[in-house]
Amino acid sequence: MDAFTRFTNQTQGRDRLFRATQYTCMLLRYLLEPKAGKEKVVMKLKKLESSVSTGRKWFRLGNVVHAVQATEQSIHATDLVPRLCLTLANLNRVIYFICDTILWVRSVGLASGINKEKWRTWAARHYYYSLLLSLGRDLYEISLQMERVAHSRAKREKSSPQDPLEYSVADEETEWLQSFLLLLFQALKQHPPLLLDTVKNFCDILNPLDQLGIYKSNPGIIGLGGLVSSIAGMITVAYPQMKLKTP
Amino acid sequence: MDAWVRFSAQSQARERLCRAAQYACSLLGHALQRHGASPELQKQIRQLEGHLSLGRKLLRLGNSADALESAKRAVHLSDVVLRFCITVSHLNRALYFACDNVLWAGKSGLAPRVDQEKWAQRSFRYYLFSLIMNLSRDAYEIRLLMEQESSACSRRLKGSGGGVPGGIETGGLGGPGTPGGGLPQLALKLRLRVLLLARVLRGHPPLLLDVVRNACDLFIPLDKLGLWRCGPGIVGLCGLVSSILSILTLICPWLRLKP
Numbered sequence: 001m002d003a004f005t006r007f008t009n010q011t012q013g014r015d016r017l018f019r020a021t022q023y024t025c026m027l028l029r030y031l032l033e034p035k036a037g038k039e040k041v042v043m044k045l046k047k048l049e050s051s052v053s054t055g056r057k058w059f060r061l062g063n064v065v066h067a068v069q070a071t072e073q074s075i076h077a078t079d080l081v082p083r084l085c086l087t088l089a090n091l092n093r094v095i096y097f098i099c100d101t102i103l104w105v106r107s108v109g110l111a112s113g114i115n116k117e118k119w120r121t122w123a124a125r126h127y128y129y130s131l132l133l134s135l136g137r138d139l140y141e142i143s144l145q146m147e148r149v150a151h152s153r154a155k156r157e158k159s160s161p162q163d164p165l166e167y168s169v170a171d172e173e174t175e176w177l178q179s180f181l182l183l184l185f186q187a188l189k190q191h192p193p194l195l196l197d198t199v200k201n202f203c204d205i206l207n208p209l210d211q212l213g214i215y216k217s218n219p220g221i222i223g224l225g226g227l228v229s230s231i232a233g234m235i236t237v238a239y240p241q242m243k244l245k246t247p
Numbered sequence: 248m249d250a251w252v253r254f255s256a257q258s259q260a261r262e263r264l265c266r267a268a269q270y271a272c273s274l275l276g277h278a279l280q281r282h283g284a285s286p287e288l289q290k291q292i293r294q295l296e297g298h299l300s301l302g303r304k305l306l307r308l309g310n311s312a313d314a315l316e317s318a319k320r321a322v323h324l325s326d327v328v329l330r331f332c333i334t335v336s337h338l339n340r341a342l343y344f345a346c347d348n349v350l351w352a353g354k355s356g357l358a359p360r361v362d363q364e365k366w367a368q369r370s371f372r373y374y375l376f377s378l379i380m381n382l383s384r385d386a387y388e389i390r391l392l393m394e395q396e397s398s399a400c401s402r403r404l405k406g407s408g409g410g411v412p413g414g415i416e417t418g419g420l421g422g423p424g425t426p427g428g429g430l431p432q433l434a435l436k437l438r439l440r441v442l443l444l445a446r447v448l449r450g451h452p453p454l455l456l457d458v459v460r461n462a463c464d465l466f467i468p469l470d471k472l473g474l475w476r477c478g479p480g481i482v483g484l485c486g487l488v489s490s491i492l493s494i495l496t497l498i499c500p501w502l503r504l505k506p
Contacts (some may be wrong), residue, residue: 001312001313001316002316004309004312005309005312005313005316008258008309009257009258009259009313010256010257010258011255011256011257011258011260011261012256013258014258014306014309014465018305019307029406043358044356046355047355047357048355048356048357051301051305051355051356051357052324054301054302054304055301055302055305055306056305057302058265058302058303058305058306059260059261059306062255062261065248065251065252065255066252067248068248069248088342108298108323109294109295109296109298135414186381197259206503223297
């Protein structure tokens with residue numbers, strides 16, 4: 001219970017827990033809706049999802065400052081590609097949080113002249129851009145890791161010479177694909193924070209893709225993606241060493 | 248900016264900010280009503296207050312576990328009175344949060360058959376008990392400190408050669424004094440006691456903060472349970488003051504009263 005208390009004392013920990021609940025409700029609703037006789041359960045799930053979603057807005061108020069601080073930090077990254085990607089991603093996050101705050105002002109009734117649809121589309125678009133840029137940075141880091149693994153493997157093979165393998169031209173392509181996948185697997189295995197961050201961004205991007213109409217999926221996939229990314233987020237809060245650091 | 252990031256990273260800090268905003272809205276609503284503002288503005292403020300209240304209930308969803316943890320820790324204190332007061336206070340807080348969770352389930356539509364009034368009364372009752380325990384603990388600490396302070400004073404006076412007769416010892420009864428001079432002697436004793444109390448509280452800011460906070464908080468359940476109706480203005484003001492003080496203890500951890 002002590003670990004649970006320490007986890008929920010952090011805003012982000014609690015927020016990820018509620019997010020996981022919200023997307024689990026979405027997933028369960030999608031699975032139970034076609035079944036007969038489950039209308040009451042589906043209604044309760046919908047109410048829980050909407051009240052958790054509304055309540056989570058309180059966790060996001062003031063996150064503009066967080067995003068501005070993250071932008072300032074990412075300007076100092078050493079490598080060019082991560083620096084560019086992260087700075088632009090964080091700038092987009094700043095705009096997303098501003099749109100989100102304006103939507104909150106509208107939802108509590110403080111200002112009724114706000115066009116909800118327009119601001120919602122803007123928020124989704126900038127969230128999408130920030131996730132795209134984060135994924136770009138992840139892919140760059142993965143390619144760097146794969147190069148490193150390939151070099152270390154080449155060095156090991158040079159120091160221990162083997163008989164050259166004989167293979168035909170037809171096997172060459174599958175051989176290439178196999179070695180690429182093996183390299184990818186090894187690179188990610190050696191670098192769990194990178195794997196976690198990639199999975200999180202990839203799962204997160206499904207939601208704005210659906211909202212913007214670029215790739216319409218169903219609530220089940222979005223719910224599953226949201227749940228997986230929330231669990232990945234909870235792992236980075238519970239184990240800070242699993243968070244992807246920018247050197 | 249860094250200070251805000253660190254502050255808002257604690258979920259309790261955000262909840263306290265929402266509490267301060269909620270009671271500020273309540274106070275503002277009362278002031279607007281008194282000064283005859285437009286009903287639209289009043290409705291907006293009331294709506295915001297309702298949103299804040301519901302949002303806070305969600306933010307507080309895990310707090311029962313936190314209160315139980317604190318109660319578990321308090322069982323190991325050495326002083327018997329402190330151990331009793333703090334443990335019972337945390338247990339009551341855990342029960343208050345549990346009732347609050349039931350209210351949230353009712354308000355958000357998960358358990359529509361929940362009797363909101365009954366559970367709200369229950370939760371305020373537990374809150375009142377926990378505040379009474381906190382104030383008892385504060386009174387005990389004050390009494391200990393006053394005894395320490397007065398004995399230190401008398402030691403200093405004895406050490407500086409020749410005490411003042413009938414002295415500053417407010418802890419004990421007066422000497423076999425003249426029965427005729429009873430009332431002025433009582434007034435003097437009372438005045439000295441008050442001065443000693445002021446001195447003790449001035450020298451221990453965490454204790455002062457805790458006393459003021461608990462005293463302000465006390466008005467809220469007293470009003471809601473109907474024991475002492477003070478009106479929404481006073482409730483709003485007291486709630487706002489106690490929220491600001493608890494935000495202060497979060498920003499400056501040395502101002503928090505340690506058991």
